[in-house]
Amino acid sequence: MAKKNKSALEEKKGVSVSEITNLSSIKSIQDKRKAEIDTDALTTSILNKDITALSRAITLVESKNPKHTDKANTVLKKCLPYANKSIRIGITGVPGVGKSTFIETFGKHLTSLGKRVAVLAIDPTSSITKGSILGDKTRMEELVKDNNAFIRPSASGDSLGGVARKTRESIILCEAAGFNVIIIETVGVGQSETTVHSMVDFFLLLKLAGAGDELQGIKRGIIEMADAIAINKADGDNLKRAKLAKVEFNRALHLYPEKSSQWQPKVSVCSALQNKGIDTIWEIILDYIDITSKNNYFKQKRNEQNKFWLIQTIENQLKSDFFNSPKIKKEFSKQLELIKNNETTPFAAADYLLKLN
Amino acid sequence: MAKKNKSALEEKKGVSVSEITNLSSIKSIQDKRKAEIDTDALTTSILNKDITALSRAITLVESKNPKHTDKANTVLKKCLPYANKSIRIGITGVPGVGKSTFIETFGKHLTSLGKRVAVLAIDPTSSITKGSILGDKTRMEELVKDNNAFIRPSASGDSLGGVARKTRESIILCEAAGFNVIIIETVGVGQSETTVHSMVDFFLLLKLAGAGDELQGIKRGIIEMADAIAINKADGDNLKRAKLAKVEFNRALHLYPEKSSQWQPKVSVCSALQNKGIDTIWEIILDYIDITSKNNYFKQKRNEQNKFWLIQTIENQLKSDFFNSPKIKKEFSKQLELIKNNETTPFAAADYLLKLN
Numbered sequence: 001m002a003k004k005n006k007s008a009l010e011e012k013k014g015v016s017v018s019e020i021t022n023l024s025s026i027k028s029i030q031d032k033r034k035a036e037i038d039t040d041a042l043t044t045s046i047l048n049k050d051i052t053a054l055s056r057a058i059t060l061v062e063s064k065n066p067k068h069t070d071k072a073n074t075v076l077k078k079c080l081p082y083a084n085k086s087i088r089i090g091i092t093g094v095p096g097v098g099k100s101t102f103i104e105t106f107g108k109h110l111t112s113l114g115k116r117v118a119v120l121a122i123d124p125t126s127s128i129t130k131g132s133i134l135g136d137k138t139r140m141e142e143l144v145k146d147n148n149a150f151i152r153p154s155a156s157g158d159s160l161g162g163v164a165r166k167t168r169e170s171i172i173l174c175e176a177a178g179f180n181v182i183i184i185e186t187v188g189v190g191q192s193e194t195t196v197h198s199m200v201d202f203f204l205l206l207k208l209a210g211a212g213d214e215l216q217g218i219k220r221g222i223i224e225m226a227d228a229i230a231i232n233k234a235d236g237d238n239l240k241r242a243k244l245a246k247v248e249f250n251r252a253l254h255l256y257p258e259k260s261s262q263w264q265p266k267v268s269v270c271s272a273l274q275n276k277g278i279d280t281i282w283e284i285i286l287d288y289i290d291i292t293s294k295n296n297y298f299k300q301k302r303n304e305q306n307k308f309w310l311i312q313t314i315e316n317q318l319k320s321d322f323f324n325s326p327k328i329k330k331e332f333s334k335q336l337e338l339i340k341n342n343e344t345t346p347f348a349a350a351d352y353l354l355k356l357n
Numbered sequence: 358m359a360k361k362n363k364s365a366l367e368e369k370k371g372v373s374v375s376e377i378t379n380l381s382s383i384k385s386i387q388d389k390r391k392a393e394i395d396t397d398a399l400t401t402s403i404l405n406k407d408i409t410a411l412s413r414a415i416t417l418v419e420s421k422n423p424k425h426t427d428k429a430n431t432v433l434k435k436c437l438p439y440a441n442k443s444i445r446i447g448i449t450g451v452p453g454v455g456k457s458t459f460i461e462t463f464g465k466h467l468t469s470l471g472k473r474v475a476v477l478a479i480d481p482t483s484s485i486t487k488g489s490i491l492g493d494k495t496r497m498e499e500l501v502k503d504n505n506a507f508i509r510p511s512a513s514g515d516s517l518g519g520v521a522r523k524t525r526e527s528i529i530l531c532e533a534a535g536f537n538v539i540i541i542e543t544v545g546v547g548q549s550e551t552t553v554h555s556m557v558d559f560f561l562l563l564k565l566a567g568a569g570d571e572l573q574g575i576k577r578g579i580i581e582m583a584d585a586i587a588i589n590k591a592d593g594d595n596l597k598r599a600k601l602a603k604v605e606f607n608r609a610l611h612l613y614p615e616k617s618s619q620w621q622p623k624v625s626v627c628s629a630l631q632n633k634g635i636d637t638i639w640e641i642i643l644d645y646i647d648i649t650s651k652n653n654y655f656k657q658k659r660n661e662q663n664k665f666w667l668i669q670t671i672e673n674q675l676k677s678d679f680f681n682s683p684k685i686k687k688e689f690s691k692q693l694e695l696i697k698n699n700e701t702t703p704f705a706a707a708d709y710l711l712k713l714n
Contacts, residue, residue: 073708077700077701306697307703318676336663342437
């Protein structure tokens with residue numbers, strides 16, 4: 001192959017070399033980085049809470065180079081026995097609701113309690129906007145400097161399924177590196193909430209107290225998925241409106257049938273900017289963990305999520321293998337044309353295409 | 358094969374033979390029925406509006422015998438050029454809303470206008486209740502005697518997908534037999550409405566004016582799918598409540614964004630029992646056809662439905678082939694166990710199973 005394989009693990013060009021730089025030591029560093037990845041050493045470093053090693057492993061997981069995929073799978077397998085010991089929290093909300101500020105304040109609160117917090121993101125728009133969320137780490141100035149926090153911008157990928165896989169695998173790596181609270185951020189676009197919901201223990205919806213009908217404009221499915229709704233920016237003139245919104249959301253949540261978790265979703269007001277009500281939200285989450293651990297729902301849900309991802313991954317692959325096969329592609333459009341002209345039925349066409357496969 | 362093939366086309370034992378019956382003529386009738394099906398003759402009879410031939414062809418379509426499947430496909434192919442010239446109407450509503458009475462009155466109204474009406478049903482519960490809807494034709498006493506009406510109880514099948522295919526193919530046969538209004542009835546169970554919605558031009562939701570919150574208890578998606586809502590049993594003491602419900606539903610419908618059909622769903626009150634308001638519902642449907650024919654949505658929607666069914670059928674088959682393979686079945690549970698014990702990830706397990714295939 002003439003074209004060089006693109007690799008996320010390759011060195012970027014970076015800043016120009018100053019005259020006093022020792023060129024041979026640059027070479028030695030570069031060689032070391034490009035050298036065969038020692039999965040044993042990498043895993044040991046991750047388990048020793050080495051953030052650089054964690055970052056490298058996530059890059060490995062995100063790489064599209066098949067050689068890296070094998071390495072990634074090896075590291076993941078080695079890390080697995082040390083994973084799963086965390087609370088996974090999904091956070092969503094429309095742009096402008098203050099997600100970054102919330103995660104900054106919430107994350108700082110958690111590290112002050114001795115927790116180690118990893119923040120990941122799923123952003124289906126990132127391939128267009130090149131990382132619209134978490135991309136700019138400076139929006140979490142304090143948290144990014146915190147030794148007990150790890151922030152990783154959203155993985156990019158061709159499909160939400162691909163991004164989801166990378167995020168799921170990154171969770172495992174973060175857990176193996178000793179992070180015991182994993183926050184997955186997403187924006188209210190497409191199916192991203194559903195994706196995040198299917199990989200977290202607790203799903204938090206951030207809202208604003210706005211004018212007009214509070215329930216308008218929210219995708220109904222999202223409310224149904226939420227384990228808690230936090231009405232953010234409840235400060236100054238907004239406080240009264242936020243409290244009214246709380247009443248309204250509480251009423252809305254009671255319309256839904258009881259969840260199989262036996263958990264009644266909570267509504268809370270907070271101001272991430274003024275660090276008010278953040279502790280309450282953490283207590284709500286602890287209550288949830290307590291209840292669902294006792295009734296075994298917590299473990300059950302993780303098992304179901306695993307099964308869901310197993311089946312999802314297989315089904316997506318089966319479909320993409322079929323519909324991307326050049327032979328099928330060609331015949332598919334022919335059959336569509338025949339259907340259009342009433343010369344065949346969708347079912348006969350399906351039988352025909354399946355036999356071709 | 359020792360076990361005799363079960364066939365829907367085989368003769369049932371029936372009543373015992375009386376002594377005066379001519380045994381050789383019975384034999385000759387039985388032989389004729391069991392004889393090789395002549396697909397050309399069958400198609401010609403269907404096109405000649407022969408109801409017995411139509412019934413036989415539908416039985417052929419519903420048969421699970423592979424020999425019948427081939428014959429059915431041949432007949433379908435021959436009928437296709439004469440199909441598609443009808444209005445397909447889906448009707449849904451919870452049990453007790455008066456679907457049978459509505460279809461009886463509505464159907465009679467249509468035949469009085471010179472239409473030829475076929476009534477089919479999709480009932481995901483029928484395998485359990487052995488045909489809870491349309492099974493008892495006596496509930497449509499008048500319509501069943503009408504020469505311009507054809508009523509066929511719901512097809513049974515192992516899966517909603519299978520039932521759907523049979524119904525879709527029956528539509529083609531009914532159309533070829535000159536029926537120009539096809540009514541597909543369903544009950545509000547599981548995914549049956551979605552299935553019906555994806556095979557009709559117009560989707561009608563039957564409702565009752567009840568006490569309390571009118572919008573409670575309705576699956577929200579159904580309201581969103583409806584092209585019209587008819588509030589039935591609007592007679593006597595109920596009339597006032599029905600009119601109030603109409604206002605409320607109208608308000609609810611306006612909350613949804615405009616449909617790509619440019620059709621604004623209508624709400625209407627009616628009493629099927631007293632034959633009041635039934636004509637209005639037919640006029641609403643004619644309006645819909647008029648608008649969507651002019652803006653080409655009508656044809657577009659049928660094309661999209663065909664594509665949907667093509668893809669659906671393929672995807673279902675791919676999945677069922679994979680997950681029902683004995684090799685996969687065995688390994689699948691093993692992999693699930695490994696995931697549970699943190700010995701592999703859902704993704705690695707998926708890769709493993711896909712490679713086995």
